[in-house]
Amino acid sequence: MAPRAYWKGTLKLSLVSCPVALYPATTAAEKTRFHMINRETGNRLKQQMVDSETGDVVESDQKGRGYELRKGKYVEIEPEELEAVQIESNHTIDIESFVPSEEIDQRYLNHPYYIAPDGKAAVDAFAVIRDAMKDQDRVALAKIVLTNREHIIAIEPLGKGLLGTTLRFPYELRDEDEFFGDIKSPKITKDMVELAGHILHTKAAHFDPSKFKDEYETALKALVKRKASGKTIKLPEPEERPSNVVSLMDALKQSLKGGGRGKKSAAKSHARRATGRRPAAKKAHRSTARQRKAG
Secondary structure, three states, X not given: OOXXXXXXEEEEEOOEEEEEEEEEOOOOOOOOOOXXXXXXXXXXXXXXXXOOOOOOEOOHHHOOEEEEEEOOEEEEEOHXXXXXXXXXXXXXXXXXXXXXXXXXXXXXXXXXXXXEEOXXXXXXXXXXXXXXXXXHOOEEEEEEEEOOEEEEEEEEEEOOEEEEEEEOOHHHOOOOHHHHOOOOOOOOOHHHHHHHHHHHHHOOOOOOHHHOOOHHHHHHHHHHHHHHXXXXXXXXXXXXXXXXXXXXXXXXXXXXXXXXXXXXXHHHHHHHHHHOOEEOOXXXXXXXXXXXXXX
Protein backbone atom coordinates (compact mmCIF):
# COMPACT_ATOMS: atom_id res chain seq x y z
CA MET A 1 0.00 0.00 0.00
CA ALA A 2 1.34 3.43 -0.98
CA PRO A 3 2.10 5.74 1.95
CA ARG A 4 -0.41 8.45 2.72
CA ALA A 5 0.60 11.97 1.71
CA TYR A 6 1.19 14.46 4.52
CA TRP A 7 0.39 17.43 2.25
CA LYS A 8 -0.84 17.91 -1.30
CA GLY A 9 -0.64 21.00 -3.45
CA THR A 10 1.12 22.63 -6.39
CA LEU A 11 4.81 23.22 -7.01
CA LYS A 12 5.32 26.42 -9.03
CA LEU A 13 8.36 27.71 -10.88
CA SER A 14 7.26 30.96 -12.54
CA LEU A 15 4.51 29.87 -14.98
CA VAL A 16 5.42 26.16 -14.79
CA SER A 17 3.44 24.26 -12.17
CA CYS A 18 2.57 20.68 -11.28
CA PRO A 19 0.59 18.88 -8.56
CA VAL A 20 2.86 17.34 -5.89
CA ALA A 21 2.57 15.38 -2.67
CA LEU A 22 4.76 15.64 0.44
CA TYR A 23 5.69 12.60 2.51
CA PRO A 24 7.67 12.66 5.78
CA ALA A 25 11.16 11.36 5.06
CA THR A 26 11.70 10.12 8.62
CA THR A 27 9.82 7.84 10.99
CA ALA A 28 10.02 6.88 14.66
CA ALA A 29 7.69 3.89 14.26
CA GLU A 30 10.46 1.34 14.87
CA LYS A 31 11.75 2.92 18.07
CA THR A 32 10.99 1.13 21.33
CA ARG A 33 8.45 3.04 23.41
CA PHE A 34 7.24 2.50 26.94
CA HIS A 35 3.93 3.30 28.65
CA MET A 36 3.49 4.30 32.27
CA ILE A 37 1.78 1.49 34.20
CA ASN A 38 0.55 0.76 37.71
CA ARG A 39 3.11 -1.60 39.31
CA GLU A 40 0.42 -3.16 41.49
CA THR A 41 -2.16 -3.96 38.79
CA GLY A 42 -0.12 -3.85 35.59
CA ASN A 43 -2.70 -1.48 34.11
CA ARG A 44 -1.75 1.48 31.96
CA LEU A 45 -1.92 4.89 33.65
CA LYS A 46 -4.03 7.79 32.35
CA GLN A 47 -2.89 11.38 32.69
CA GLN A 48 -5.17 14.13 33.96
CA MET A 49 -4.90 17.91 33.95
CA VAL A 50 -4.81 19.30 37.49
CA ASP A 51 -5.14 22.92 38.66
CA SER A 52 -1.71 23.92 39.98
CA GLU A 53 -3.20 25.86 42.92
CA THR A 54 -6.34 23.95 43.96
CA GLY A 55 -5.23 20.46 42.94
CA ASP A 56 -8.64 19.83 41.36
CA VAL A 57 -8.94 17.79 38.16
CA VAL A 58 -9.89 20.11 35.27
CA GLU A 59 -12.48 18.80 32.81
CA SER A 60 -11.92 19.18 29.06
CA ASP A 61 -14.53 21.95 28.64
CA GLN A 62 -12.64 24.08 31.21
CA LYS A 63 -9.25 23.84 29.52
CA GLY A 64 -7.95 26.91 27.68
CA ARG A 65 -4.75 28.44 26.34
CA GLY A 66 -2.93 31.21 28.15
CA TYR A 67 0.25 33.21 27.57
CA GLU A 68 2.31 33.96 30.68
CA LEU A 69 2.82 37.72 30.92
CA ARG A 70 4.68 37.45 34.22
CA LYS A 71 5.09 34.81 36.91
CA GLY A 72 1.64 33.32 37.55
CA LYS A 73 -0.20 35.94 35.44
CA TYR A 74 -1.72 34.71 32.17
CA VAL A 75 -3.72 36.28 29.37
CA GLU A 76 -6.25 33.83 27.95
CA ILE A 77 -6.36 33.39 24.17
CA GLU A 78 -9.62 32.10 22.70
CA PRO A 79 -9.62 29.44 19.93
CA GLU A 80 -11.32 31.80 17.47
CA GLU A 81 -8.66 34.44 18.17
CA LEU A 82 -5.97 31.95 17.27
CA GLU A 83 -7.83 31.06 14.09
CA ALA A 84 -7.92 34.75 13.12
CA VAL A 85 -4.10 34.95 12.94
CA GLN A 86 -3.51 31.52 11.41
CA ILE A 87 -2.26 31.55 7.83
CA GLU A 88 -4.62 29.85 5.44
CA SER A 89 -2.82 27.49 3.12
CA ASN A 90 -3.17 28.10 -0.60
CA HIS A 91 -1.59 24.65 -1.09
CA THR A 92 1.17 26.09 -3.24
CA ILE A 93 4.94 25.78 -3.03
CA ASP A 94 6.00 28.92 -4.89
CA ILE A 95 9.74 28.87 -5.58
CA GLU A 96 11.15 32.31 -4.84
CA SER A 97 14.89 31.90 -5.38
CA PHE A 98 17.76 29.49 -5.95
CA VAL A 99 20.87 29.49 -3.75
CA PRO A 100 24.13 27.51 -3.65
CA SER A 101 23.71 24.57 -1.29
CA GLU A 102 26.95 25.35 0.56
CA GLU A 103 25.50 28.70 1.67
CA ILE A 104 22.77 27.03 3.76
CA ASP A 105 23.91 26.85 7.38
CA GLN A 106 23.16 23.29 8.56
CA ARG A 107 21.77 24.62 11.84
CA TYR A 108 18.75 25.90 9.90
CA LEU A 109 17.82 22.43 8.58
CA ASN A 110 14.70 21.10 10.30
CA HIS A 111 12.32 18.40 8.97
CA PRO A 112 12.91 16.53 5.67
CA TYR A 113 10.11 15.56 3.25
CA TYR A 114 9.99 13.62 0.01
CA ILE A 115 8.27 15.54 -2.79
CA ALA A 116 6.78 13.44 -5.58
CA PRO A 117 4.49 14.23 -8.57
CA ASP A 118 0.82 13.75 -7.72
CA GLY A 119 -0.66 11.88 -10.67
CA LYS A 120 0.59 10.93 -14.16
CA ALA A 121 -0.28 14.32 -15.64
CA ALA A 122 2.19 16.00 -13.29
CA VAL A 123 5.24 13.91 -14.24
CA ASP A 124 6.45 15.97 -17.22
CA ALA A 125 6.38 19.35 -15.47
CA PHE A 126 7.87 17.79 -12.35
CA ALA A 127 10.76 16.31 -14.35
CA VAL A 128 11.45 19.67 -16.03
CA ILE A 129 11.72 21.47 -12.68
CA ARG A 130 13.80 18.66 -11.14
CA ASP A 131 16.25 18.36 -14.03
CA ALA A 132 16.67 22.13 -14.36
CA MET A 133 17.69 22.20 -10.70
CA LYS A 134 20.17 19.39 -11.31
CA ASP A 135 21.78 21.32 -14.16
CA GLN A 136 22.10 24.51 -12.12
CA ASP A 137 23.31 22.66 -8.99
CA ARG A 138 21.33 24.99 -6.75
CA VAL A 139 18.76 24.63 -3.98
CA ALA A 140 15.32 26.20 -4.36
CA LEU A 141 13.86 28.27 -1.52
CA ALA A 142 10.09 28.48 -1.27
CA LYS A 143 7.29 29.12 1.21
CA ILE A 144 4.80 26.50 2.34
CA VAL A 145 2.03 26.46 4.94
CA LEU A 146 1.96 23.35 7.14
CA THR A 147 -0.45 23.02 10.08
CA ASN A 148 -1.40 26.72 9.88
CA ARG A 149 2.21 27.92 10.11
CA GLU A 150 4.27 29.30 7.27
CA HIS A 151 7.65 27.67 6.70
CA ILE A 152 10.60 28.26 4.42
CA ILE A 153 11.44 25.05 2.60
CA ALA A 154 14.67 24.19 0.78
CA ILE A 155 14.13 21.93 -2.23
CA GLU A 156 16.76 19.90 -4.07
CA PRO A 157 16.81 16.92 -6.44
CA LEU A 158 17.00 13.47 -4.86
CA GLY A 159 17.00 10.51 -7.24
CA LYS A 160 13.82 10.60 -9.31
CA GLY A 161 12.14 12.99 -6.91
CA LEU A 162 12.82 16.03 -4.78
CA LEU A 163 13.84 16.47 -1.16
CA GLY A 164 12.22 19.33 0.70
CA THR A 165 13.62 20.37 4.07
CA THR A 166 11.85 22.95 6.20
CA LEU A 167 14.19 25.57 7.63
CA ARG A 168 14.25 27.14 11.06
CA PHE A 169 13.79 30.89 11.40
CA PRO A 170 16.72 32.97 12.74
CA TYR A 171 14.98 33.55 16.10
CA GLU A 172 15.02 29.77 16.68
CA LEU A 173 18.83 29.61 16.66
CA ARG A 174 20.97 30.40 19.67
CA ASP A 175 24.01 32.63 19.29
CA GLU A 176 27.13 30.46 19.30
CA ASP A 177 29.07 33.21 21.13
CA GLU A 178 27.05 32.41 24.26
CA PHE A 179 28.71 28.99 24.31
CA PHE A 180 32.05 29.55 22.59
CA GLY A 181 32.89 33.04 23.85
CA ASP A 182 34.74 31.84 26.96
CA ILE A 183 36.81 29.20 25.16
CA LYS A 184 40.48 30.12 25.54
CA SER A 185 43.03 30.00 22.74
CA PRO A 186 45.95 28.00 24.18
CA LYS A 187 49.29 27.67 22.41
CA ILE A 188 49.37 24.26 20.74
CA THR A 189 52.63 22.99 19.28
CA LYS A 190 52.89 22.05 15.63
CA ASP A 191 53.88 18.50 16.62
CA MET A 192 50.59 18.03 18.50
CA VAL A 193 48.55 19.23 15.54
CA GLU A 194 50.47 16.93 13.18
CA LEU A 195 49.95 13.94 15.48
CA ALA A 196 46.21 14.69 15.68
CA GLY A 197 46.20 14.97 11.89
CA HIS A 198 47.74 11.48 11.60
CA ILE A 199 45.00 10.10 13.87
CA LEU A 200 42.37 11.72 11.66
CA HIS A 201 44.03 10.16 8.61
CA THR A 202 43.89 6.66 10.11
CA LYS A 203 40.15 7.11 10.68
CA ALA A 204 39.38 8.59 7.25
CA ALA A 205 36.22 7.10 5.66
CA HIS A 206 33.22 7.92 3.48
CA PHE A 207 29.78 8.78 4.82
CA ASP A 208 27.82 5.51 4.96
CA PRO A 209 24.70 5.63 7.17
CA SER A 210 24.14 1.89 6.65
CA LYS A 211 26.97 1.40 9.15
CA PHE A 212 25.15 3.38 11.84
CA LYS A 213 24.01 0.99 14.56
CA ASP A 214 21.63 2.11 17.29
CA GLU A 215 23.11 -0.15 19.96
CA TYR A 216 20.89 1.26 22.70
CA GLU A 217 17.75 0.45 20.68
CA THR A 218 19.08 -3.07 20.06
CA ALA A 219 19.73 -3.51 23.78
CA LEU A 220 16.21 -2.23 24.59
CA LYS A 221 14.61 -4.77 22.25
CA ALA A 222 16.72 -7.56 23.76
CA LEU A 223 15.75 -6.45 27.27
CA VAL A 224 12.01 -6.44 26.45
CA LYS A 225 12.25 -9.84 24.74
CA ARG A 226 14.06 -11.43 27.70
CA LYS A 227 11.71 -9.88 30.25
CA ALA A 228 8.59 -10.93 28.30
CA SER A 229 9.85 -14.53 28.11
CA GLY A 230 10.33 -14.62 31.88
CA LYS A 231 14.14 -14.74 31.83
CA THR A 232 16.22 -13.18 34.58
CA ILE A 233 17.63 -9.75 33.74
CA LYS A 234 21.29 -9.49 34.66
CA LEU A 235 22.99 -6.21 35.43
CA PRO A 236 26.57 -5.44 34.36
CA GLU A 237 29.38 -4.74 36.78
CA PRO A 238 30.14 -1.00 37.00
CA GLU A 239 33.10 -0.08 34.81
CA GLU A 240 36.08 1.76 36.21
CA ARG A 241 36.47 5.29 34.95
CA PRO A 242 39.80 6.01 33.26
CA SER A 243 42.14 8.28 35.17
CA ASN A 244 42.69 11.82 33.93
CA VAL A 245 45.30 12.14 31.19
CA VAL A 246 48.27 14.11 32.42
CA SER A 247 50.09 14.68 29.14
CA LEU A 248 48.23 15.66 25.97
CA MET A 249 51.23 14.67 23.85
CA ASP A 250 51.33 11.19 25.44
CA ALA A 251 47.61 10.78 24.80
CA LEU A 252 48.07 11.69 21.13
CA LYS A 253 50.93 9.21 20.75
CA GLN A 254 49.00 6.42 22.46
CA SER A 255 45.93 7.15 20.29
CA LEU A 256 48.04 6.85 17.15
CA LYS A 257 49.37 3.46 18.31
CA GLY A 258 46.04 2.16 19.60
CA GLY A 259 44.04 2.60 16.39
CA GLY A 260 40.41 1.45 16.80
CA ARG A 261 40.85 -0.19 20.20
CA GLY A 262 38.42 2.22 21.86
CA LYS A 263 35.65 1.36 19.40
CA LYS A 264 35.92 -2.37 20.17
CA SER A 265 35.81 -1.82 23.92
CA ALA A 266 32.73 0.36 23.52
CA ALA A 267 30.98 -2.40 21.58
CA LYS A 268 31.87 -4.93 24.29
CA SER A 269 30.49 -2.54 26.89
CA HIS A 270 27.13 -2.41 25.10
CA ALA A 271 27.05 -6.20 24.84
CA ARG A 272 27.66 -6.53 28.57
CA ARG A 273 24.83 -4.13 29.29
CA ALA A 274 22.46 -6.25 27.17
CA THR A 275 23.35 -9.58 28.82
CA GLY A 276 24.99 -8.50 32.07
CA ARG A 277 26.53 -10.51 34.87
CA ARG A 278 24.74 -9.62 38.10
CA PRO A 279 21.23 -11.03 38.78
CA ALA A 280 18.54 -8.45 39.57
CA ALA A 281 16.86 -8.66 42.97
CA LYS A 282 13.45 -10.30 42.93
CA LYS A 283 10.44 -8.76 44.59
CA ALA A 284 9.36 -10.45 47.82
CA HIS A 285 5.77 -10.69 46.70
CA ARG A 286 3.35 -9.51 44.02
CA SER A 287 -0.12 -8.17 44.55
CA THR A 288 -3.16 -10.36 44.05
CA ALA A 289 -4.47 -8.01 41.36
CA ARG A 290 -1.29 -8.37 39.32
CA GLN A 291 -1.31 -12.15 39.62
CA ARG A 292 -4.87 -12.20 38.31
CA LYS A 293 -3.86 -10.06 35.31
CA ALA A 294 -0.87 -12.26 34.56
CA GLY A 295 -3.09 -15.35 34.70
